[in-house]
Structure formats: structure tokens, C-alpha cells
Amino acid sequence: MKDQWSTELYGGGSMSGRTASPVWSGNGRYVILPSGRSLKMYGFGQPDEAGNQISSLGRVKTLSEHIEGITAVADLGKFRCISTSTDGTARLWDLSDGSILRTIDVGYPIHAVAIQEGQRNRAYIAVGSELRRIEIMKGRTEASIGLNCNFIAAGPKSDTILGIRRRSVYVFSGNVAFENRSFVKFKHNRRITAVSLHPEDGSLAVGDEIGVITVYHNVVKLCGHVKGRKTLKGENVSQSKMHWHASSVLSLAYTNEGNILLSGGSEAVLVMWELSTGRKRFLPRIGGAILSISPRPSGTSYALTCGDNAVRFVSAASFSVVAQVRGIRPVDAFHQSSWSRSKLAKVCLLPDLKSPGVALVVGLPNVIQAYDMWRDEHLADIVISARNELFAFKDRATPSKGTTCKVQLACLSADGSFLVTLDVLRAKTSEDVEFVTETLRFNSIDPEGKFRVAAKVENPHGGAYTTSLVFHPRLNVVATSSSEGSINFWKLRKESDWYCSRSIGYRGFRCSSLCFSKDGSLLASACGPVLALWTLNEDGITDIDADPRILCHSPTNEYITSVSFTGSTESPLVITSSSRSVHVWNVITGSVWWSARMKVREFAADPLGENFAVIVNLSTSSESTPQCAVAIFEVSKPVPKRVFRFRHDVLAMSFVPVETGDQSALVLLAKDLEFIVLSENDSVRQTRARTESGNTADAEEELDQSEDAEMSDDDDHKKSREEDVDLNVALSASRRALSAFELPSHTLPSLTVTGPKFLMDMMTGSRDGDGDEDEAVPLREDLQQSESDDEKDEISGKNLRRSKQRQPFSEDLLKSFADAFATKQKS
């Protein structure tokens, strides 16, 4: 129990940080991509069968030592590179074996790094509100200037260093100038978003927020040999302006010869300016905003970092995309600022045991992304609705009306032959009119993996919004639920003929979640505060005029947000979660097995085992940065197996089967597109290790430890918690005692049987005796047996065995249940 769920593995991460551009190394044979907290090295050299060199792109190794996101990388030559991170360190890597040569701990987050041409033992870094020059091998700060720059650039083939801040470029010509703290403050008239220095003639290209590229000629010469600080206004310098971009220029780069300027922005169009002739060439529909451009040293191709978390390689000769490296996609590939705010993709599970570790990322526009979580590789984009993805121009003058077109829900059939998706187009056409079209698509996947839309239903619930979508575990039946309370069953009639065979609902309550039981005999639906259980016939749908079995009314009238059966077929337990509590119910007795109160944000159940995970909100509304913890429970115990706390916001989570196929690992997707894998054993990590020749990172467990420490701190809370628990025990005992009378009158045994049992149960509750429990159970066994005879003999039998094994309820609760998140909520 001690080491369960401790293995952590990181992957994914954003490749498209604003400053973290790819770096070419080894004379352009390798490219190093910063991706989250690791560096990924891809090799170009190996020609493929067709002799095509550039398109063969293979990952050579992954370097991961940083514990937070990498902000910038710079090449030092001789197969070494330096990376900086927000964890306050800069690390020097030997790329040949992936080892760390040196770690420089600065103590503050580092925003950017630049290396001066010819002086490769020194690095310029932007730390906090300072620019520093450090000697790499000694790890010593040589000089520093108090300048709050968010970006630094070094001129190729010159010793000029540029620091950029808002409307100004600070130009340092040479390291002597840096030591003397003398620089020229070069003022542009608008906020600068990208710069590039010409390799030969020293002119400076500046891209600004309104999309104009201004080339200031001879800037290096003008700024050279300056003593002290000087300000130079852009208007006074000879300049030429180029304007094509409609929104801000996000990236600029001169090619190595300096005759071509490349620019990119949110429009996802790569613009090639031929400076000698003044002509432009365009490469449209790149896939996302172009955030950085780095030309290869040989000049044959350019690496573009794109807003859809991808790095694409454009051949200079054919001016077309020849290769790409993809990460997990963000929802909005065009507007970088909205990434942090938008509610991001959900991870949906692919329960195909033939391909373990593959998860489908649902929630993206138009596509579902298949991503191999174990190997950390993009597999495919499954196009759901073929629409052009477009950059919608947004600025302060014309705010966007908020058009979204997303694949919102998806589910796979058990045999993997159908993928059912729901995509929603939501557009505000005027102030108060919203145009919403939901499309339910039944896609068939044949054994070769060919994908075809079999049927399409628009607005499957009429005017109501679809809230959940589940596939029957055995049959070709899909159930959908809506915000207005209807539950529709969709059946496959012929090869591609899906139709709505039944529509049910419970008293018009909003239905937020559905779940089929593992054997397909029951459908649990969360109808408002009520959990309704529907018995299904052999066709997988309910009978006409079927009435649900109402399992519970939530005690505080909270609306249930999600419901799930446990992953194993034996246990008749169903888990419900509302925004403030988690309940585990026994389906057969219709009573609460256990419950706990916590601020649940996200909930996921293991499809293969008996675990479930909950994301708990820790932050109060006053805090600016959201904080959350992930608790993993076993369904039979109210004590979490493990609690993790994360600094970053966790957006989605899901259990994904591991390679052996009988267990799952928990995958959490954080807001910075990084995912974290938690698993019971090492198999995931072994899979990763097998796919890569490089080193694997050790997982760090400090988060967990800190959580433990916090738990033991608050003793006061613990006491009050215990009182609470006592009350709970008493309540549960009385409930248990009364449960004997809950049967219908015709199945109720005579009073001579139930009376003593009732007394016994009450007494068991008042003293938390262990011995009495054993006596009480067999009596209840009779009752349960009689009740469930006609329903589920097998299940109830299993359940009873389980209930005998169960430890006394009170002991479970008392044992270190004072977890931090619950107490926090109390306070």
C-alpha cells in the first residue's frame, strides 16, 4: 500500500512557448525542441528508403532534468547546449550522451537566454528584472544590468546583444559595453512583438502589435561604440516599412544570407519577403499561429513553432511543410493569450486493449487527437467535421463574439468499431442571439482503421444541450442525455443506420451524466439530485413505460454531476459525485456505502479496477492561481490511497490501460499541456524506457511528501473531524437498522425475525463493537437475498462476501482521514 500510485512520469508539455524556439545543433543535423520540462532531440540525418533526407525525422533522445517548464534553449557548439527554466536553473547539456555537464542555480525564474557569437563560454540570461551575463563553466555571474527584458536576442555573426522590452530595444554592442552598462535604448513607436537582426548589414527588423514590420537600416553601426546610455528614436533612422499582417507579428527571422525575411503571426501564414525585389510569397494554413522561426544553419529549411503545439519544418526549396513534430493540441491554436484561460480539452479514454496508453483528446475544434501517452507521441488527428480552422481577428476594437466549434463528447464501442462523437458549433450572431448546432456523428472504424461517418444527427435532443454520451458495453447501443432531462437510446439497425429507438427521462430533471453497468444490464443516470437506475432489456434499451429505480436523493439536494459504476463486474457499487461530495452507493441495498465531502472539480473512475480519482479544488475564490489536489480512492474505503497536490491547474484526467491490459494508470492533463502519469507499478515507465535509448527521468515525489506533512500539522481540525465521524457512525447504524424495513411489505419477514435484528443493529451502532458486526451481517443476508432473488443473485452474493470482509466502518474513518483538503474546506 505504501508505494502504490507513486510512480510519476511526465510527458507532453508546450513546445510553443513564446521564447522557447527550437535550436539547430551539430551543423543542422539535429534539432532540439523544448517541450514542457524536457528537451526533445530529433535527428534529420538518416535518409529514408526514398532517399529523402529531410522528411525522415526521428526522436533521438529526451533530456529531462528540469522540474519546471523550459523557457529557452541556446546552442553552444561542440554538441552542447544550454537550457533555462522557470525552476531557476540553467543547465548545460552534452548532447552526445544526454548528460548534464553543469547546473547553474540562479534562484529566480529565467525567462530567456542568448549566446553571443564567438563567445560561447558566456551566456546572457534574463532573470527577474535583471539582465545577467554568466560564465557557463564557472557558473558565476560576471555582470548584470537592472533591465526588465522579456526577450533577449543575439545577432548572428556580430557581437550585438538585444534586449526587448515593450516599445524599446536595448542594444549592447559587445561585452565591453555590457560590462560598462552602456547601451542604446532604441525606441519604436509601438509595442514590439518580434525582432531580427540582419546577419550582414546590421539592419534591424522590428515587428509590432499592429502587424507592421519596420526595417531600420544600419542600426548596429549607429549603436556601436557608445559610452553610457543613449536613446535613439526610430523616426530618426532610415527605415522601410512592410505591412501584410492583420494582427501582431509574432515571429521574424532573416535567412542566413540575409536576402529573405520570414515573418509569421496569428494568421497562420508564413510570409516570405524577398528584400531585393520586394515580392512576397505565402504559405497559408500552417495550422496555428507562428510563434517562432529558426532557420537551419545550412539554410535548407526553417523550423516553425506553431500555436497548435507543433514544430513544423518548411523546406526552403519547395516552400512547403516537409515534416512536423506534434504535441497535445490546445483548443485555440491561434490566440496564445487565451490558452491559459480557456477550458481545455478533456481526455477521453480509448479502452482498446490492443493499443494501451493511447488516449483520445476530446474538446478540440473539428478533430480528436489520438496521443500515445506512454511513448509521448502524437499518433493521428481524427477529423470529425471537415471545416477550415480560421484565425478570427480579435482586437480591442472588434471583440470576438465567441464562436467555438468543438468536438465536445466522444465514446468508443467496446470492440473499437464505432466512435460516436458530438461536435458543437456555437456562435453569437448578435447581442442576445446564439446560434447553436449540435451534431451527433456515428463513425465506423473498420479493422484496417478506415474511418467513415455512418450517420449524422443534428441537434439530437432538439433544443436541449447534450450532456453526456455513453456506449453500451456489449451491444451497438448509444445513450445520450440532455440538459432538459431526456435520455435517448440510439440503436444500430443495419450497417450504418442509426436511429433513436427510445427516449426516456425522469421528471424533467436535468440529466448530467450516464453510465452503463459493466454487464450492460443497468443504466445509471444522474437526474438532478436523484440517481435513477434503469433496467435494460436484452436489446440494451429500457422497456416502454419503464420506471427507474430511484436509488437516492442527495441529502442536501445537490445536483449530481457525474456517475460511474466501478470497473470490476463483481461489485454492485456506483459512485456519484456532486460539486461538493462523493457518494458510493450499493445498488442492491440502495444505501450509501460511504461518502465524503470535498470540493470536487473533476471525477474519473477506473474502467478496469476498483479505483477512482477526484480532483479537489483547494483554492478559494480570492486566490488568483488555482490550486488543486488529486485524490485516488479505492471504492471500498473512504480513505484516499494517495493524495497529490499540484501547483498547476489540472484540466482533465482519465484512467488509461497499461501495456499488460489488466490495470490502468491515471493520466492528468495540466493546463500547460503537460501530462502526468500516475500508476500502481512501473510498467508505464518501462514502456517509455523501451521506446527511447535515452535516459528516463526519476519521478519526484516531493509534492506528495509535502501533502503528508501538511496533514499531520492540523491537529485541531482532526479532533473536530473525529466528532463528526462518531456522528456519522451513529447515523449510518440507524440507517442500517432501518434498512431492514425498507423492503416491500410482501417480502418483509415477520416481526419476530426483524425485531431482534433491529435492536441488534441499533446496539451495534451505539458501541462500535467488532464482534456484533459479524452477527448482524448474516441476518441482513437473509433479507438481501429475498430482495434480490429475482434480480441479481450473483451480484448480491459477491457483495455479501465483500461486506463480510469489510473492516469496521468507524475504524476506517478514524484512521488518518484528516486530509488537508477536507479540513481546509471546513475552515
Place this chain on the structure above:
Amino acid sequence: MAQEFLPVVPKRHPGLPLRTTNEARYWARYQLREDFELPASVSHVEFSPTAPYDLAITAGARVTVVDGKTNKVNRVIGSFKDVAYSGSFKHDGRLLCAGSADGVLQVFDVQKRATLRSLRGHSGAIRTSQFSMDGLRVLTGSDDKTVKLWDLPTGREMAELSGHEDYVRAQSRVKVSPHLWATGCYDHKLRLFDLRTQKAIFTLNHDYPVEAVLIPPGGGLAISAGGQEVRVFELFAGGRILQRLSNHAKAVTCLALDATETRLLTGGLDEQVKVHDLNTFDVGASIYFKGQLLSVGASPDKSRLAAGLASSKCTVKLIDKKSVAMGLDWAGESLADRRKSEETKLFREITRGQQKEHKRQPRPGSLRYFLRGKNENPIAGDVVIGEKRRVKRKSYDMYLRKFMYGAALDEALTMKRIDVTAAVVEDLIQREGLCIALSNRTPERLIPVLRCLERNVSDPRYAELMLVVANMVLDLYSKVIGRWVEVDTALARVHRAVQRETQAKNDLMCLVGMMELAIGTPAADTIHVVNGA
């Protein structure tokens, strides 16, 4: 990769599923029509059971016999003193019996038109008469509330079946047994008599005056028609009601079986003949006749359908000769067609293969010799240097690609296809470009938009989209209303269309409300009223 531009794809909507079943297509083949003018309304039509399946039409005071081959009136039997009823053939097609309003039953030789028997005994009009299966007896039902069984060889009344309390208007013999007979009476009852005991073994309630009775060949069912309802009783289950068919909008007057005896034809005053499957009792087809039907019949060779109309006409519908020759059936049709088409396909493939093999090598020196190999296609394994094929794009796609939203909408409108227009409008909404596309329009460019709105605003498939467009048009152009006459008139027409639709929706709502009151439960689906612009 830098993605290709994705074209706008118009949505396809599902068609009506029941439009053409094989069976409906089969019955629709009865297209040729022949009308016979008669002196009075046609009370009975019957096909002779033997070839060439002559047709006996009883109308007025005569029975007209139409030749089955030529489809012309062959002879007229007119020796009735009063209105004749129910001219009915013997099983060999030689004799014909008919009752009349003066209570006399007459039996004729069809060929010679001679009256063989003239049987008196009924005090009221004989409305129905039928030979028994062996052809030796005739059962008659009369308006004097009696049913009599006549022995033809002796010409005497054999029995009187008692128990009827009103006019007897219908009867049906039972194929499986010579001793059973069913009668239908205006006292709402269908009775099944055993002629040996002369007692009713079943008295089944129809709740309406029974106009027609039928016992299908299996003998297990009894079918009665009367009022707007057809009832099917299961005799083996003690006469319980198996089905109530109310597919006619007006009273059902006649019942008949088709040639295969697997389909039930019902005719009514709503001018329709409905074809029911006798297994499922689903309506497979409905055939329209120009007039209220009083009787219906189908020829045993499947070639003709006859309907006696109240408007003193008899309409015979004929199937085309080819279909008869092919022996078409509702089940066999598709099968035969498919088999034939497969055969031709196979034949073509074989002949083509032979042609290919026998392709001659060109003779050296001929023109073909010099041109040989010019049109050869690459075979597998050849290295093909790809030609960059130009993608053919629709005009609206080209404008969308260039972000010229207004022009794209214009192009879509000139296609005059609402599905294309809807797809383009939806794409524009997704691009947040609908406002751009609709603004800055001259009257000439605005009017097509308004026309499209007027036409489609009431189409439920596009109504929502059209309302979005309409609202935006009003937002954009409300200030210039009154400047151009054409635009104003077009707008007024859109307004009228919206008003009409709103009125229709309101009426429907009222209807739903009334129905809820009548049924007592709220309707499951509520109709959303569209607010007028």
C-alpha cells in the same frame, strides 16, 4: 502540414423513408385505366374465377359482363324487375347468381344469358347472394332480416338461418369447410353459422353496421368492415379482436382479397383502396380511384383491379403487359430485376474480357503501329511522376478562400439551391463573417437575400438559420427601410411569410392544447413558437 483548403459541403437531409417500398411500387404499376359508364351506382363487382376472368358488374337493374381478354362489355343480363344486387360467379365461372330488390334470386348461364332458376321466398330485397364452394347451393341475405340457403338442383329453400335483427348486407363462404358460412348484419354483428346445425357458432361484435365480411382462406380469421373500421377476429382464439384497422378516412364499404390471397384490399368512401398485408396488417400501398367506392375486386391473374363507384361508374385498372409477362410480385420484383441485371453485367464482363484478349497486334506500317503505346496506362510498379492536379473549386469556395464573404454569399444565392446557401451561411457564421457578408449591399444584391429568406423561412430544416440571417438583415438595414421600393416590397413579403408561419404554429399550438384536453395528458413534445421578426 500546411493543410489544403476544405470546401463547403452542403448538408444532406434524410428523405422520406416509406416513399417507395417494393410493394408500393408494384401496386403503382396498375396504371392503365378503363372506365365503364353504367346506369346507376355500382353495388358489386366480381371477377370470374376461371380464365379469361370476366368481370361481372352489378349496377341498376342489370348485370354487365366485361370480357377478360378484350376488356370490352361482352353481354348484359337485364332480366330483373327491380334493382339487381350482388352478381356473383359459381366456382367454375359458368353460372352467375344475383338477387334483386323485389326479393327474387335468379341464377343465369353466363354464356347464354338464360335464366336457369328464379327463386322466390324473401319478402325484402336480396342484397347479397353467393354460391357455395361446391356450387350446388346459394346463400342469400336480405333486407327482411333473414338469410336463406337454397338448393339449386331442386330449386328449393333448404334452410333459414335465424338470429339476425336487422338488414343482412354481407356474407362470406368459408373455403376450408363447406358447412361454414359467415354473415354480416346491420345489427352490428358478424355471425359464423354451421349449416349442419343451422346455428351461429360465433357472434362477433363489430359496433357498427357491418357492410362487408370476409373469411380468408386459412379459416382462422374473420374480417368485418363497417363504419370507418375494419376488424379482424381470430376465430381460433374464441373470436377475440386481433386487429382494428382504421386506415380509411371515411366509411369502409368493401373487402376483397388479391390474387395471391395474402393481401387484403379495403375500399371506402374516401376514394382509396388500401392494401393490407394479411400477416402484419400494415398498409403496403394505397390506390386512388376517382369516386367513392362501393365494391372492389382483383382478378386472379393479377392483371386487373376493379372498383365499383357510387358515381355510376366502374373503373378497371390494368397492369402493363410486360409486368404480367415477367410474373412480377412485390417480393419477386426486386429479385428478378436484380438477377437480370447481374446476368447482363456478367455477360458484359465476359464479352469485354474476350475483346481484350483478342485485341490484334497492329500490323507494321499501319497508322496504329506508329501510334501504339501512346494511350497506355501505367501498370503497377511503374514510377509515375505526379502531375499537380488543379483542384476544381466551386465559385463560392473560391471567394471563401479569399475571405470575400459578400461575394461568396452572392455566388451561393445564384446557385438557387437552399442546401448550398445554408451550408455557406453556416460556414460564414463559423467564420464570424456573416455580418461582413450581409453588410454594404446595394438593392440589387440585397433582394436575392430577401427572396431566399421569404422562400425558406418556413422550412423547418432551415428556419433557424434563416431567422439568424433575417435578424441580421434587419439590424443592418433598418435605417434604410423606405429608401428603395423594391427592397421594401421584398421585406414585406418576408414579413408576410413569417406571419403565416407564426399563425400556423399558433394554430398547431391550439390544436395541441385541445388534444391535451381530450386525451387528458400533456403532449410529450411541445412545439416551439417562432417569434416573428
